[in-house]
Amino acid sequence: MIIWNAFNSLPTWHRKMVLILSIMVMMLAAWPSEQAVATRVNDDEPLADASPLDEGEAQPQALARRAAKPSYVTKQVKVRRGDNMGVIFQRIGLNTTDLHLIDQLDGSDPLRMLQPGQELTFKLTEQGELHSLYYPHSLEQALKVSRKDDSFVARPVRLELDTREQVARGEIRSSFWGAAAEAGMTEDQIMDLAAIFGWDIDFAQDLQPGDSFRVVYQDKYQDDERVASGDILAAEFINQGAIYRAVLNEDGNYYTPEGKAMRKSFLRAPVNFKYISSNFNPRRLHPVTGKVRPHNGIDYVAPVGTPIMAAGGGSVVAAGYNQFNGNYVFIKHAGNYVTKYLHLSKLSVNKGQRVKQGQTIGLLGGTGRVTGPHLHYEFVVGGVHKNPRTLDLPQAETLSGRELANFKLLAMPQLAKLDQLDKPELQLAQNKRTNGGN
Numbered sequence: 001m002i003i004w005n006a007f008n009s010l011p012t013w014h015r016k017m018v019l020i021l022s023i024m025v026m027m028l029a030a031w032p033s034e035q036a037v038a039t040r041v042n043d044d045e046p047l048a049d050a051s052p053l054d055e056g057e058a059q060p061q062a063l064a065r066r067a068a069k070p071s072y073v074t075k076q077v078k079v080r081r082g083d084n085m086g087v088i089f090q091r092i093g094l095n096t097t098d099l100h101l102i103d104q105l106d107g108s109d110p111l112r113m114l115q116p117g118q119e120l121t122f123k124l125t126e127q128g129e130l131h132s133l134y135y136p137h138s139l140e141q142a143l144k145v146s147r148k149d150d151s152f153v154a155r156p157v158r159l160e161l162d163t164r165e166q167v168a169r170g171e172i173r174s175s176f177w178g179a180a181a182e183a184g185m186t187e188d189q190i191m192d193l194a195a196i197f198g199w200d201i202d203f204a205q206d207l208q209p210g211d212s213f214r215v216v217y218q219d220k221y222q223d224d225e226r227v228a229s230g231d232i233l234a235a236e237f238i239n240q241g242a243i244y245r246a247v248l249n250e251d252g253n254y255y256t257p258e259g260k261a262m263r264k265s266f267l268r269a270p271v272n273f274k275y276i277s278s279n280f281n282p283r284r285l286h287p288v289t290g291k292v293r294p295h296n297g298i299d300y301v302a303p304v305g306t307p308i309m310a311a312g313g314g315s316v317v318a319a320g321y322n323q324f325n326g327n328y329v330f331i332k333h334a335g336n337y338v339t340k341y342l343h344l345s346k347l348s349v350n351k352g353q354r355v356k357q358g359q360t361i362g363l364l365g366g367t368g369r370v371t372g373p374h375l376h377y378e379f380v381v382g383g384v385h386k387n388p389r390t391l392d393l394p395q396a397e398t399l400s401g402r403e404l405a406n407f408k409l410l411a412m413p414q415l416a417k418l419d420q421l422d423k424p425e426l427q428l429a430q431n432k433r434t435n436g437g438n
């Protein structure tokens, strides 16, 4: 399997870091104490020896203080289940009067919502008194509390995240999920990739070994560590020889290189592929008759309770039970389309109700005439059963005029990046180009 994952913008980031470090050094020289705190947001030691306490202090005093070199003890505390600030203060032997003062501060509320696994950094004086505390409470926000006069001040600190453009490529051997994860994509991004092509490809049943994908995406980094996944900017999926390509437009939607919306009136599959144990079902047997695809529908085998989605928006024309269908839902869509969902364990909609595409209409089950739990799905056009996986589905909106022109300008370089992913030896060239553009 050929899979790789390149960190495109590393050299650029490197340059930025050198610049930032130079500025820090200059600032430190000019204004030693306060700037040290302000610029150390992403540092391993968020509490530098200085604090806003020094702010506004006369120079000689500050110098005297430095001469005396007050030293602090840093304590890192990992939040355990059931912890609150009171428990933690007791555990490390801090004064509860200080905690009361901190609790009264404007902006200290994040301290009331500690989550297990988070980390607090306390800085204590040699006498064991609280000097300051630092609490990164979300990916992009931290809280700093410092002693000031007879009380404390609380100050929010914004944590900067780097956005880096990445590329990934994978070829499916045993599962799409495995190939995408191996290519370095996060769970969210794998789901996003499947959603982008979910109107064209039935990820639950249509994937074949040898299918492949190429993706340009963003990741968010903090201190050189990936902390969040960003958007997929462009992607290609080759399914059974058919090539599908999509580029993210400024409007937040994905379009083909020609400007046609990826979103269509119907999803290819009413079940999310992540619930299907095997995505390769070339000759699925009917659970009752044992024949290959003998009937007017498609069977999806997944655990009982798997959410079943409306393939398209419409209204529920039937929702009930009989001995053959078990619990069933029929939905009528614009343009003389009807979709049918059988053998459900639970119905989530009523007759007459409007439903949106992707809305959960019930849970997979084994009710009615079946030998095992599965969803039986039918797609009916003008009274005739069709195979929704091969049918040309109604096209949604298409970009035109200035919108199309703008999209093409945006799409061209992204598609070029996908093209360059073809051959591993072109990877380096692409990295250089991307860096130049940053």
Ligand SMILES: [Zn+2]
Binding pocket: 286, 295, 297, 298, 299, 375, 376, 377
């Ligand atoms: Zn069936």
